[in-house]
Amino acid sequence: MTQELIDLRNSILEQRYADALAIVDELEGMSKKAILRQIKSFLKVLLIHLIKNKIEKRLTNSWAASIRNAVLEIQDVNLKENKKSYYINLDEWNDYLEHEIDIAIRDASVEVLDGVYSPFQLAEMVDKEQIIHQAKFILKLIYDYSVKELPAVIDDYLTQLPGGENWKLGKR
Numbered sequence: 001m002t003q004e005l006i007d008l009r010n011s012i013l014e015q016r017y018a019d020a021l022a023i024v025d026e027l028e029g030m031s032k033k034a035i036l037r038q039i040k041s042f043l044k045v046l047l048i049h050l051i052k053n054k055i056e057k058r059l060t061n062s063w064a065a066s067i068r069n070a071v072l073e074i075q076d077v078n079l080k081e082n083k084k085s086y087y088i089n090l091d092e093w094n095d096y097l098e099h100e101i102d103i104a105i106r107d108a109s110v111e112v113l114d115g116v117y118s119p120f121q122l123a124e125m126v127d128k129e130q131i132i133h134q135a136k137f138i139l140k141l142i143y144d145y146s147v148k149e150l151p152a153v154i155d156d157y158l159t160q161l162p163g164g165e166n167w168k169l170g171k172r
Contacts (some may be wrong), residue, residue: 038077046070047104050131055112059164068154076141097132
């Protein structure tokens with residue numbers, strides 16, 4: 001990116017505005033790609049923990065924190081600088097979820113029940129549509145609640161997951 005900024009500066013100083021605008025477009029594209037990569041990373045964390053919860057039928061403090069933090073980070077990163085629009089709109093999550101679910105299953109196979117299942121075995125066990133539906137429900141919350149409200153709303157939702165009631169009561 002440093003070279004692009006040098007080129008941009010030189011283009012402006014040399015009054016080559018068309019070149020400068022092309023560089024600005026390139027920088028915007030690079031920035032958006034980095035933001036989407038970051039969102040996908042948090043999305044994968046969310047999916048992995050939803051898979052672990054579904055297969056193991058329990059919820060730990062660590063998993064709850066990972067789910068909550070992933071959603072809060074997605075909310076933060078997804079909101080554009082103007083604070084009025086998003087990089088990924090509510091109706092655009094399907095493609096991201098369908099792409100990330102297979103990767104999340106592979107990665108979750110290392111963690112579910114201490115890695116007892118191969119990625120192939122776990123893929124047969126996981127109801128992808130159900131996990132995607134859960135994730136979409138949780139992701140909808142980032143559009144409906146403020147940064148201040150969202151953690152409590154997520155925690156309330158987590159109590160409805162398998163093992164969530166025991167998690168709420170502090171039981172193992």
